[in-house]
Amino acid sequence: MGASYNGERAGRNWRGMMAVGGARGSRSLHLAVGFCNSEGLFRGLLIAWDTNYWEAISSSEGHHFISCLLRHWSSDKVFRLVNVYGPPQRSGRESFWTELVVLLSDSDAPMVVGGDFNITLGLDEQQNCRGCPTDDALFSSLIADSAFFDLPLSGRRFTWSNNHSSPAMARLDRILINDPMERLNANWRVRAGCSGLSDHAPLTLVVNRRLKVGIFRMEQYWVGIESFTDVMKDCWAPNEDEGNFTTIDRWLTNTKKCRAGLGKWSRNLKLRSNSRIVVLEKQMEDQLLAMEGADSADQDSANICAIREELDNYYQTQHVF
Template identity: 35%
Template sequence: MWKANDAKWLTVDVVGSSGGILITWKSSKWDLVSSSSGTFLMSMIIQDKSSSSQYLLSVIYGPISQSLRASLWDELSQVRRSFSGPWCVVGDFNITRYPEDHSRRRRPSSAMARFSNWIQQEELIDLPLLGARFTWTNGRASPIQSRLDRLLVSPEWLEAFLTIKKITLPRTTSDHYPILLTVEDENWGPKPFRFNSSWLHLEGLHQKIVEWWKSFQVKGFAGHKLLYRLKLLKEKLKEWRREETQNREAKIEALMSELQKIDRVSKEVPMSK
């Protein structure tokens, strides 16, 4: 993955045929400040060598047992109380949050409710998942699929990385889809986006905005729902603006081509007055 002298790692051993956690990082970019582990959890505070900013990362492999799962929520809450900065919780939670997180749409359960309550209690943000709808499959001809894997971040993490996206990658040998948390334009900084009020007078745009807004499925408490809907709307408007610019340039190019043809013809045949 990286050259040997640049890679550091921490592990939690498997329990029977399940579990196990591996965290790796580039030692040239990150310093490990502290770490702690449990049966289903590994947490670490890391420091960016270039900025000295610190971040808390918790990686989990969730248990199936409801009692053990309750212990995991308590343990994660204790970890959070030890650090007030940006926090990211990622892993296979082994529990779905909503009925639509399952391909066969299960009924709401008390376990789902407790999971959602814990997320809201810790004020974590369940980032929208781009790419695949589900993160796990049993791989059969008529597969059962569900969203067991999640990546949750604190408001402080979101403030530190304004342009993060959570994307599923192609599945290879595992029955889980890898999830990539990526920061766009990290080296260049966020690009300003300006909404031109004259766009509202363009035919069809108002209806598009209404349709886009209704299509956004964002989970979380009210403030973050609004934040992410606005963020997704901005992305849609950027895409629309690019398409409009390309269409406009294509039309200009076509008109210029026609004018050149007319110009050539006018040089060969005098145009009538």
């Protein structure tokens, strides 16, 4: 929902835009957008939300961030979304620290703070880079003192690379949440997508929704899985006990069989999917580490893209917030 971009040099004014779409409540995508243009070395910032589901209550901006308080139409829950861009040079970080301290202190409402901070939390988040341990330690202390959580990253180890044959890589992008946001759901996680033509990887905040025991919900993506058809055929196959059943009785009986059969099938599917994700994420990390000093950078890049494509297919079976 947030992004940075390179725009023309202009005043950093918060602006609102409404894209063409259906009325609220329709199935068509209807976006509202808030953004500030870039100024000098500072990239422009953008937040977009689907007005079918979200209402913007208020907005604010600083020199290094834009913020929007959003309310979910159906649940009436409110959270603050903040998009951050940290200065790439140390000379601009004093004002950044000041803004960040104030920003993270405003934590009464559930809050998500994400973006390109242009800083890491330690040497383990850098490779072939010249970092600043003092700034790393300050950033780490600031997060801890503000009672925010740095969500772990899946999909890759680093979020930025200079894409050289012996690349410099670092985790400059991250998503932080506060305690009220964590209490909404304890299963938040961040996944990194394919960077494509960019030198940064896009981040997605993902939540594994916890359903009440006994509730059955059929997922749309199941239809595209070959074994789903086999389960349905088995559940609706005629048997000898149905000889005296009415049409309604047969329908109710087979519907219950489908619920039980698909429930067991989906649990096994999820276990296999999660196991495969763990394997692919480890392969991704190994490939990124192997790129250092490797002569076959093109082949390594092709392998990484193939792994990311398969990971994205598995991630699509997860619930995205």
